[in-house]
Amino acid sequence: MAKEKILIIEDAEDILELVRYNLAKEGYQVSCAMSGEEALNAVRQATFDLILLDIMLPGLDGLEVCRRLRRNIATAHVPIIMLTAKSEETDMVVGLELGADDYMTKPFSPRVLTARIRAALRRSQQEGQLEEKADIFSFGDLQIDCSRHEVSVKGELVRLTATEFGILLCLTKRPGWVFSRYQIVEAVRGEDYSVTDRAVDVQIVGLRKKLGELGCCIETVRGVGYRFNAQTG
Known part of the structure; x- marks a missing residue:
């Protein structure tokens, strides 16, 4: 090959x-x-x-x-x-x-x-x-249902805002890849809500809290942005 x-x-x-x-x-x-x-x-x-x-x-x-x-x-x-x-x-x-x-x-x-x-x-x-699979994909105890915009941890539904869901989806679609705050803003920008460069940090803090022990999967890359590390969880 x-x-x-x-x-x-x-x-x-x-x-x-x-x-x-x-x-x-x-x-x-x-x-x-x-x-x-x-x-x-x-x-x-x-x-x-x-x-x-x-x-x-x-x-x-x-x-x-x-x-x-x-x-x-x-x-x-x-x-x-x-x-x-x-x-x-x-x-x-x-x-x-x-x-x-x-x-x-x-x-x-x-x-x-x-x-x-x-x-x-x-x-x-x-x-x-991942893109070839169905709308539902998993990383260990974390499951994301794209069609329903739902996230669950260990089978329990986690209620996320549209912005939080967008950020999580952006990071998990490319596990291990580092996203700058600007790239995250571009990925989650929509007609019904907006997120600024500085607000990304606030959204990440809230997202980590809601994910509980799996929040550590969202890693900060100092001076650059964030990445999702499925191995951490």
Whole structure:
């Protein structure tokens, strides 16, 4: 069975070749692009299972490329791991808010990068499996009924507001993925209610309380946002 297809977007030839060599050795099908424009052209001609994206690129930078990939329905859900020499927290937050799924700073270990890629692909596959299932899905003692907008813990119904349900659904649809507050706001925004960036923290506190001992599954990622860890519960 063929391995997943990965697109590497990197303008430094030595780094590009290092990453390409290591991923090809692992059996992945690898394509390369050395500019933002070249990368966008590549995704128009082929589909990829994961994208490695450098921020500092000639022409269109990585942040703009990420923004365009997320706006394109064909690439909106393709995992993106950003690679950059920048290590400031603000750069990481901006990248994640634009839709990147993970972030690694240079220099990095090829083995660690490969492990991150495996994890991102595994999460993406799990998400796809969840979307193919019925409206009811479970994480241990936590059960979510999408059609009825109901949540139960150990068989007991938990009464959530529309916003709380939306946040929980957003996090559980991609277990392990980190969502910024901005991404959560975008996911739960609706006509009958609204939630601001700061209000997300308040909603999370209330949601954790209502979930009881399973509230710890909603983890805070300092400086970034929140994620759902099914293993914690």
